[in-house]
Amino acid sequence: xxxxxxxxxxxxxxxxxxxxxxxxxxxxxxxxxxxxxxxxxxxxxxxxxxxxxxxxxxxxxxxxxxxxxxxxxxxxxxxxxxxxxxxxxxxxxxxxxxxxxxxxxxxxxxxxxxxxxxxxxxxxxxxxxxxxxxxxxxxxxxxxxxxxxxxxxxxxxxxxxxxxxxxxxxxxxxxxxxxxxxxxxxxxxxxxxxxxxxxxxxxxxxxxxxxxxxxxxxxxxxxxxxxxxxxxxxxxxxxxxxxxxxxxxxxxxxxxxxxxxxxxxxxxxxxxxxxxxxxxxxxxxxxxxxxxxxxxxxxxxxxxxxxxxxxxxxxxxxxxxxxxx
Amino acid sequence: xxxxxxxxxxxxxxxxxxxxxxxxxxxxxxxxxxxxxxxxxxxxxxxxxxxxxxxxxxxxxxxxxxxxxxxxxxxxxxxxxxxxxxxxxxxxxxxxxxxxxxxxxxxxxxxxxxxxxxxxxxxxxxxxxxxxxxxxxxxxxxxxxxxxxxxxxxxxxxxxxxxxxxxxxxxxxxxxxxxxxxxxxxxxxxxxx
Numbered sequence: 001x002x003x004x005x006x007x008x009x010x011x012x013x014x015x016x017x018x019x020x021x022x023x024x025x026x027x028x029x030x031x032x033x034x035x036x037x038x039x040x041x042x043x044x045x046x047x048x049x050x051x052x053x054x055x056x057x058x059x060x061x062x063x064x065x066x067x068x069x070x071x072x073x074x075x076x077x078x079x080x081x082x083x084x085x086x087x088x089x090x091x092x093x094x095x096x097x098x099x100x101x102x103x104x105x106x107x108x109x110x111x112x113x114x115x116x117x118x119x120x121x122x123x124x125x126x127x128x129x130x131x132x133x134x135x136x137x138x139x140x141x142x143x144x145x146x147x148x149x150x151x152x153x154x155x156x157x158x159x160x161x162x163x164x165x166x167x168x169x170x171x172x173x174x175x176x177x178x179x180x181x182x183x184x185x186x187x188x189x190x191x192x193x194x195x196x197x198x199x200x201x202x203x204x205x206x207x208x209x210x211x212x213x214x215x216x217x218x219x220x221x222x223x224x225x226x227x228x229x230x231x232x233x234x235x236x237x238x239x240x241x242x243x244x245x246x247x248x249x250x251x252x253x254x255x256x257x258x259x260x261x262x263x264x265x266x267x268x269x270x271x272x273x274x275x276x277x278x279x280x281x282x283x284x285x286x287x288x289x290x291x292x293x294x295x296x297x298x299x300x301x302x303x304x305x306x307x308x309x310x311x312x313x314x315x316x317x318x319x320x321x322x323x324x325x
Numbered sequence: 326x327x328x329x330x331x332x333x334x335x336x337x338x339x340x341x342x343x344x345x346x347x348x349x350x351x352x353x354x355x356x357x358x359x360x361x362x363x364x365x366x367x368x369x370x371x372x373x374x375x376x377x378x379x380x381x382x383x384x385x386x387x388x389x390x391x392x393x394x395x396x397x398x399x400x401x402x403x404x405x406x407x408x409x410x411x412x413x414x415x416x417x418x419x420x421x422x423x424x425x426x427x428x429x430x431x432x433x434x435x436x437x438x439x440x441x442x443x444x445x446x447x448x449x450x451x452x453x454x455x456x457x458x459x460x461x462x463x464x465x466x467x468x469x470x471x472x473x474x475x476x477x478x479x480x481x482x483x484x485x486x487x488x489x490x491x492x493x494x495x496x497x498x499x500x501x502x503x504x505x506x507x508x509x510x511x512x513x514x515x516x517x518x
Contacts, residue, residue, distance in 0.1 A: 003357035006377035006423055014353065029421070036380065036419045037400040048354070049377065051424060077413075101489030102471065103404065106413040107420070232488045233402060 001039045005048040012057055012211060016179045018050045019207040023200075028052055028209055030073060031107040034116040041124060043117070058111070058211055061085065068215040072111030076162070077102070079110060089215060090320070091166035091222035091241045098226045099162060101233040111210045113163050114174065114190065115202060118263075119235060120147065120157035128197050130154050144299040146237070149306055150262035152297050155194050158260045159201070163213075164191060165241035165259040166224050168267065172215040178208040187213075191264035201263060220245050223319035226259075227308045236260050238305050240268075240292070240312035242320050244280070251275045256292060256317075261309050268292035271313055280321040282314075289314035355423075362426050366391070367435025377423050382406045384422035385432060393433035393462045404490030407463040407470075408432050414470035414489070433462040436469065445469055448507035449500070456494035464490050468504055478508055 009015040020026045027046035029035055030053060038044040052058060058073040063084040070079065079085055080096035099105050117123065122131030122138050131138045139147055139156040147156045167187040175184050190202055204210060222243040226236035239259035245252045254275040256268040271292035278284040289310040296306045356377035363372045364384070373388050382399070385391045385408070394417055397405035401419040408417045409431040437443040442450065445468050455461040464487065471486035472478070478486065483504040492500065 001378045003376055003378055005354050006356045006421070007354045009353050018354070029424075032419045032421065032424070033401050033416070036421070039378075040399065051421075053424065100485070101404070102467070102486060103407060103414050103416045103489040104401070107401075107415050231484060232491065233404075 001036075002042065002045045004039075004046055007048060007050045008054060009050065009052070010054050010056075012052075012055055012177055012209065013179075015050055015052050015055060016177055016207065016209055018048065019178075019209070020048070021205070021207045023206045026050060026206065028115075030109040030112045031075070033104055033108045034112060038117060038124075041126075043124060043126065052209065063088070065217060067217045068213075070110050070213040070215070072109060072210050072212055074110050075106060076108045076110065076113065077105035079163075080105060088218045089166075089170065089222065091169060091224045091243060091316075092163060092215070094224035094319075095162045095166045095226075095239075095241065098224065098228075098236070098239075099233075100228070100231060104233065110163060110213060113161050114167075114187070114213075115204060115210060116160050118157035118201060119160045123157055129157065129194050129199075129201065130197055131156065132197075140299055143301070145301045146235075146260075147299055147302055148262045149293075149296045149298045149302060149309065150258075150266045151193050151264075154196075155201070155263040156299065157201075157263055159191055159262065159264050160235060161191075161259070161265070162239075164265040165239060165257040166222070166243075167213065167215065168265045169241045169243040169255040169257040170215050170218070170220070170222065171243075171255070172213055174210050175212045175214065176204055176208045177211045178205065182211070184214070188265075188267075193263040218243075220255075221320040221324060223316045223322075225312050225316035225319055227312050238308040238312045240309065240316040241265075242313070242316045244275075244317075244320055249279045251278050251280065254288075256288065256313055258292060258309050258313065261296075261305060268313065270294055275317075280317050282318065285314040285317040288317060360423070362423050364422065364425055364430060365428065366430045367432060368429075373422075375422050377421060379422045380418050381408070381420040381422045381425045381430070382417040384425075385417065388422075391432055391434050394466070395459055395463060397459060397463075402491075403460070403463075404467060405460055405463040407466045407490065409466060409470050412470075412473065414467050416489075431466070431469070433466055436465070443469075444510040445472070445503070445507040448503035448510060452502040452506060453499040454496055454503040455492075455499070456496050460490060460492045460494075460496075464492065464500055468500075468507065472504070472508055472511060476508060476512060478504065480505065 026048045062069040076096040086093040220243040224241040226239040243255040256271040258266045271288040274291040292313040395405040401416045406417040
């Protein structure tokens with residue numbers, strides 16, 4: 001790890017003033033579950049690290065009639081255990097509880113979950129976000145078992161965020177704060193599929209801090225289902241978060257968002273359309289799962305993910321209405 | 326906050342603007358050189374001098390000679406470096422030592438008095454919860470953190486509760502048996518660190 005200056009501010013205002021506007025100069029440290037590893041691998045080599053763990057205003061979950069406010073420093077463990085989240089924002093609680101390592105849940109924060117870098121092994125090996133070697137893309141004919149089945153490149157990594165799909169399905173926003181002021185961005189627009197090596201996979205600027213997540217009041221049944229190869233610590237092979245607005249037993253509106261299948265949380269518009277006016281049954285859930293993957297473009301070694309994503313959608317839908325009339 | 330703004334001193338400090346002349350360093354910025362820190366390990370304060378880039382794992386093993394927690398993957402994946410910080414299990418390879426100040430850190434060295442075994446360690450012994458032993462101290466600490474919160478677990482809960490630790494020898498069956506036995510032993514009045 002390259003040596004760095006360490007800053008330990010106690011207010012958000014102080015923290016953002018310590019960040020540089022140029023990329024690569026400074027990094028924000030919260031749980032450290034991703035950043036410390038990125039620094040050990042020299043993928044990030046900041047000259048200054050700004051620790052935000054001692055900033056009280058970034059803590060806490062607050063539920064009100066208007067919705068949920070989740071401070072960036074809330075850990076995945078706190079989110080998974082929160083009674084209000086479990087009762088009314090189940091897709092979020094499912095996603096946080098799905099992380100199989102207690103240590104990661106204890107350390108990892110919700111802000112870090114959204115800002116973590118892709119796990120693509122070419123990226124981690126120093127070949128950049130687009131994974132190229134002398135201009136040649138390495139993923140399409142390479143070790144692409146865990147890469148994207150949607151999006152069609154030039155970025156083939158998958159968004160590693162556990163909460164991203166659930167937050168997009170629920171129409172959540174994030175607050176981004178810099179020394180110049182703050183802005184709110186829909187989580188849907190927070191993630192971007194980079195078209196060139198100079199674009200990052202999230203819209204957060206180098207001198208901004210993600211301070212909180214704002215989730216609108218739940219008018220929905222929701223759930224997240226992850227397909228994993230093993231029960232211990234690993235990333236899902238495919239995941240789906242769903243949020244349903246019901247009219248009686250009939251779906252009035254559905255949001256279906258898949259995870260780990262594209263560089264961004266991937267919205268399945270065809271599945272949402274297939275569900276409108278339907279009751280959720282094994283048959284309608286399976287049909288929605290099929291619709292969700294009809295446009296999939298698997299690579300040479302990951303066609304297996306198409307079926308897993310389809311099943312994730314089906315099971316998330318059935319889970320969302322389980323035990324409910 | 327004036328004077329540490331983007332146009333002020335913050336980026337005129339040390340490393341960030343090597344050729345731009347010295348600015349004022351905000352009080353909250355230290356390093357990149359070594360700085361004195363105090364850690365509270367197994368109930369005792371310890372002062373050491375480390376660069377901000379030194380992880381808690383390295384501070385314990387290389388600066389304090391406490392080699393009980395292992396450095397295996399060193400990327401927050403295997404659990405070999407697990408310690409307990411403020412009652413929660415963490416990967417010490419992914420915590421900066423400077424960030425661990427003010428926290429109550431428990432390592433395997435503090436689990437039982439010298440020459441004695443904690444009920445968890447004894448249960449590993451009794452149930453062949455290890456082969457090569459490299460993952461063992463991390464597993465023991467992960468199990469301590471888990472049993473502190475789940476004193477009477479089911480096998481299924483044990484499986485999930487230890488999901489953050491890997492054993493490449495595959496001693497999982499013995500480890501799960503050890504967890505069940507240790508839970509009983511602790512409940513029946515065994516010493517619980």
